[in-house]
Amino acid sequence: xxxxxxxxxxxxxEDDSDLDVPGxxxxxxxxxxASAIPSSELLSPDSPFRDDALRRNRYKSLTDSHPMKxxxxxxxAEAVRTENYRKMAFDAQILGLPTFHDMSERSPKSLECNCExxxxxxxxxxxxxxxxxxxxxxxxxxxxLGDRHPDFNHDPWKEEEIARLKSACCGV
Numbered sequence: 001x002x003x004x005x006x007x008x009x010x011x012x013x014e015d016d017s018d019l020d021v022p023g024x025x026x027x028x029x030x031x032x033x034a035s036a037i038p039s040s041e042l043l044s045p046d047s048p049f050r051d052d053a054l055r056r057n058r059y060k061s062l063t064d065s066h067p068m069k070x071x072x073x074x075x076x077a078e079a080v081r082t083e084n085y086r087k088m089a090f091d092a093q094i095l096g097l098p099t100f101h102d103m104s105e106r107s108p109k110s111l112e113c114n115c116e117x118x119x120x121x122x123x124x125x126x127x128x129x130x131x132x133x134x135x136x137x138x139x140x141x142x143x144x145l146g147d148r149h150p151d152f153n154h155d156p157w158k159e160e161e162i163a164r165l166k167s168a169c170c171g172v
Contacts, residue, residue, distance in 0.1 A: 066133045068143060076140055076148060079126035081111040083118045112150050 035042075042053035068076070088111075092098065120137035123144075127135045157165075 068127075068131075068135075072127055072131050072135070073143075073148060075127045075130045076123070076144060077112060079123040079140075080118065080144060082126070083123055084111040084114050087114075087117055087119075109150055115145060115149070 039053065039057075041047060042049045043057070044050070047053065120141045124135045124137040124140045127140055
């Protein structure tokens with residue numbers, strides 16, 4: 001069972017979709033469900049179903065997946081760096097140190113590693129400026145801490161790691 005799951009995860013998809021988000025499931029031959037009544041009729045002012053249709057649209061807009069595009073991911077990384085830079089300057093100011101006393105010694109990547117005490121609302125605002133959809137603070141935090149953080153290893157799994165996973169899952 002575990003071997004089938006691992007083999008399924010290693011399938012190369014030939015489709016050139018512009019979705020580069022992990023976790024996307026492609027079901028061959030699947031089609032999006034369509035309603036017998038167009039949503040424009042349900043949303044019309046004289047429709048008896050207008051309130052329900054508005055609630056449904058609101059629910060859909062909050063639950064639909066809106067994958068981040070490359071420019072949004074770049075903006076997210078830049079916003080995290082900027083926020084860490086701002087936080088470090090503020091902390092230095094509180095301690096009475098020169099605001100930028102050790103900034104020249106740091107690499108830009110080191111400004112991406114800290115995740116504590118960041119203002120995710122401010123980060124989301126910066127990402128939303130380059131996005132077609134408004135990004136929330138929680139959405140940016142989950143995306144950064146769950147996938148984009150520089151400490152994550154995105155290399156393919158080694159045979160040793162796969163063997164350890166198999167032994168952990170089913171005691172093989």
